């Protein structure tokens with residue numbers, strides 16, 4: 001029986017991209033209630049309608065960059081007696097361009113949505129999971145948390161913080177013997193539109209959203225600690241540890257074209 005069977009799942013940014021697909025898969029695997037948080041009300045309405053035949057879908061319009069909105073939405077869940085068993089911290093944004101081209105507003109927004117929101121929401125949901133001695137926190141970070149990359153400095157910083165926090169949280173829970181699991185996900189580029197325009201070497205193929213979502217859900221079912229996609233992302237920490245930084249710049253940055261991948265980035269309009 002799947003880990004998702006009869007569970008209540010909360011997915012932030014669940015109205016599009018891999019968040020939406022993971023929600024669908026969770027329902028197909030027997031989830032009792034899929035709770036979607038997003039800022040895009042229309043996309044949430046469409047998703048709820050599309051998934052209605054699969055099971056119970058609850059939508060809440062929440063801007064995860066706002067702590068008060070997170071707290072209010074959690075209180076609403078409590079009032080509905082909806083205890084979250086699996087939390088997928090997925091909402092994220094990217095602002096590209098060289099660092100000095102980013103406004104203060106974009107820097108603050110990126111750090112609030114991509115980093116702080118995961119901690120605030122987990123801070124709300126985790127105590128209940130610990131009391132019930134059951135639960136799973138899934139943090140969608142990025143391969144950008146493993147390698148520096150020009151034209152995404154703020155995004156990379158926000159994701160490095162997620163990976164560091166998520167792994168630390170796992171260790172803390174293990175240290176106190178809590179059965180609550182933490183999975184950290186670090187995929188490379190996925191063709192959801194978020195990174196529209198990026199170019200990659202064949203060694204770092206752009207991931208398909210459906211396959212990526214399926215792999216994440218399977219990793220949760222297997223209580224995996226960390227998941228990196230595609231396979232070449234597993235080499236990154238190894239090469240970083242092994243090569244002097246100028247050699248790493250040459251091999252990964254220049255030969256494997258990682259440092260040029262954002263040159264034609266267009267992305268999505270977000271602010």
Ligand SMILES: NC(=O)c1ccc[n+]([C@@H]2O[C@H](COP(=O)([O-])OP(=O)(O)OC[C@H]3O[C@@H](n4cnc5c(N)ncnc54)[C@H](O)[C@@H]3O)[C@@H](O)[C@H]2O)c1
Pocket residue numbers: 012013014015016017018019037038039040043062063064065090091092093113140141142143186187188189190191192193194195268
């Ligand atoms: N697409 C990629 O190449 C890629 C690669 C690695 C990691 N990721 C990560 O995967 C996650 C999902 O990305 P995706 O590609 O599916 O993107 P997406 O843009 O398709 O989905 C992101 C969702 O988050 C929602 N969102 C944005 N700001 C929000 C806010 N303030 N409050 C609530 N919801 C908000 C959006 O409305 C959208 O529905 C992100 O965390 C992203 O950083 C994506």
